[in-house]
Amino acid sequence: MTVLPTRLFKVSACVAAFAALAACGEGSSSGAPGNQKARAGVWAAGSSTVFPFVTRVAENFGRNNAGGAQPRVEALGTGGGIQAFCSGIGPSTPDIANASRQMKQSEFDRCVENGVTDIIELKIGYDGIVVATARNGASFDLRLQDLYMGLAKEVPGADGKFVANPNTAWNQVNPNLPSQRIQVYGPPPTSGTRDAFLELGMAPGGEKVPAVAALKGDKARFEALTHTLREDTLWIDSGENDNAIVQTLTRTPGSLGVFGFSFLEQNMDTVKAETIDGVAPSIE
Known part of the structure; x- marks a missing residue:
């Protein structure tokens, strides 16, 4: 599949309703009562994929709250947003962590350690992940295993042993693909979109490669192989900005990008999605 469904979460330590969060940031930080100035307005930080939607909500809230403090929305990536959210309570930390994946147990534990409790998870919608290229570029019909063989750090070698990925062109991965250099721009390790791509694209792709599938019983090894992207400049971390990836595709002929479906919809005049299987x- 090309559209990989992901869950988008808005996590709040205060209350469930966005409109009722205006006072959440007012107060002191955990462990240091009264030593911080109150902050007016809601502060939301996290996923770049969720950013456009939360920005729209914030704008609507601002229009309906004339004269009040306007919400602050930042794109730090899912991991960065949750890290800031879990660092404590009070005006120096966000009230809301926007995320394109569920909070990890380790992140939840860090929240609790820092006094961030009564966390509320709100599912606000579904997005998808696409693999795309410039509209005037060659078309691909990728298979899930092509994603793994093209982008994994280690792949099975001729003798069955795992080696550093030697594939530098797509037709080395699959002779039916264009004979152009592997060059893929995508989200960095702090991104929930990247986490979802690994879980819903790379791992299923690895399952279709016999030598990788044979290791499913060894969960740690299987996850290490399917969740580790190559580091030889053929996969390029592009920061927490899906629009920047879209713009890079139009300036870099032959490159592919991994980003949220909503950014594809907004840029259909310049980029196109590739099919998968x-x-x-x-x-739909």
């Missing part, structure tokens, strides 16, 4: 992305 013959399936094109759609709202």
